[in-house]
Amino acid sequence: MFEITLKFLAAVEKNNxxxxxxxxxxxxxxERKRFQRFLEPLLQSAKDLFPFRxxxxxxxxxxxxxxxxxxxxxxxxxxxxxxxxxxxxxxxSGYPCFYFHLANKNSFIGVWAFRAGPILEPKMRRYxxxxxxxxxxIQTSKPFQExxxxxxxxxxxxxxxxxYYKSLYTVKKLFANDEKSIKKLTPEWQKILxxxxxxxxxxxxxMPKNQKHFFYQLCFMKNRIRDRKLSDELVISWDIFWEAKxxxxxxxxxxxxxxxxxx
Numbered sequence: 001m002f003e004i005t006l007k008f009l010a011a012v013e014k015n016n017x018x019x020x021x022x023x024x025x026x027x028x029x030x031e032r033k034r035f036q037r038f039l040e041p042l043l044q045s046a047k048d049l050f051p052f053r054x055x056x057x058x059x060x061x062x063x064x065x066x067x068x069x070x071x072x073x074x075x076x077x078x079x080x081x082x083x084x085x086x087x088x089x090x091x092x093s094g095y096p097c098f099y100f101h102l103a104n105k106n107s108f109i110g111v112w113a114f115r116a117g118p119i120l121e122p123k124m125r126r127y128x129x130x131x132x133x134x135x136x137x138i139q140t141s142k143p144f145q146e147x148x149x150x151x152x153x154x155x156x157x158x159x160x161x162x163x164y165y166k167s168l169y170t171v172k173k174l175f176a177n178d179e180k181s182i183k184k185l186t187p188e189w190q191k192i193l194x195x196x197x198x199x200x201x202x203x204x205x206x207m208p209k210n211q212k213h214f215f216y217q218l219c220f221m222k223n224r225i226r227d228r229k230l231s232d233e234l235v236i237s238w239d240i241f242w243e244a245k246x247x248x249x250x251x252x253x254x255x256x257x258x259x260x261x262x263x
Contacts, residue, residue, distance in 0.1 A: 001038065002102060003236040005031045009080055010104040016076035028065070035082045035102060036062065038241065045245055046086045046098060049252040051259060053089055060090035081106070086248075088259060094120045096258035098251045100244055107235045109244055110227030111148060111251035113258055120262050126174040127261030129218055132186050136214055138253050139226075147250045148226035168197040168219055192219065226254075 008031045012021070021028060039058045046052070063083045067076070080103055087097030094116040100109050113124055128135050138144060172193055175182050182190060188207075192200045192215070204215045228247060234240055 001236060001238050001240050002034070005034060005082070005102065006104045006232060006235065009082070009102070012078055013080045013104065016078055016080070018077055021078060032062075032065070032082065035084075039084050039100070042100070042241065042244055042248065043086060046248055049248060050255045051088055052086075056090065058084075061086055063091055080104070087255075088262070095262055096124070096255045098248050098255060102235065105232060107230040107232070108227045109230065109247045110225060111254055112225040112227075122170065122174055124258050124261045125171065125218060128258070129171070129174070129189055130181060130184060131257070132189065132214070132218075135254075135257060138257055139214070140210075141253075143250050144226075144254070147247060148228055168192075168195075168200055171219055188215065226251075 008024075008027055011024075036058055039061065043056075043058055043061065047056075061084045063079075063085070065082070066078055067074075082102045083099065085091045085097045085099045087093055087095040089095055094113075096111070096113045098109070098111055101107060113121075116124060175185075175193060182193065185193075188203075192203065195203060200219060204212050204219065207215065230240070230243065234243060
């Protein structure tokens with residue numbers, strides 16, 4: 001399906017200039033429209049699985065191809081991928097979402113809550129801690145584990161690694177003077193809320209390997225990301241739509257869980 005698209009995106013990596021893209025603008029439009037046509041039935045499937053604003057269009061889920069150079073470390077003008085995000089509102093809304101990233105030798109699909117902002121992020125974090133066992137059950141289900149097997153930490157998140165105390169402060173702030181809610185928490189969370197960041201880090205580190213990342217994620221990480229890599233062989237075949245639809249269906253329970261926090 002995306003054989004020409006991958007060749008175009010590979011060419012952009014090698015010729016990332018305004019002059020080159022203007023010369024090949026018709027090809028860019030052709031491949032962007034191909035990606036958009038692929039997303040249209042996928043978005044309809046998503047609307048049956050988790051909540052959306054009824055008027056949401058495919059064009060509102062797709063990201064721009066040109067970079068915002070004010071915030072980009074690399075000053076090349078264009079991205080080397082096409083990218084879409086399905087969530088309750090349009091792209092970059094901060095709501096939990098399913099995403100599809102198409103790139104030469106680096107395609108993937110996934111589920112995440114990324115840069116949710118000062119309103120939605122605390123709501124999702126608090127809800128996930130209050131309903132910790134339910135969330136863990138979703139993420140340890142066999143379909144979810146087999147499909148979205150790896151918990152990712154993006155490069156831009158590493159800066160938060162040296163700010164553990166700030167994230168833990170945020171967690172404590174969520175339950176400040178709320179003894180009624182604290183009593184509903186698991187024993188581990190009740191202990192963590194009384195600890196310093198160093199004590200909490202050591203406490204979580206002592207947990208079994210299959211448990212610790214659930215606590216690390218909510219204590220110390222701002223973004224929650226699970227994804228599945230896609231081979232170029234799969235991406236260029238017609239099976240890619242069914243693979244994306246399968247990922248969408250497996251991601252839906254976690255998206256619906258986090259969405260409840262945002263209501």
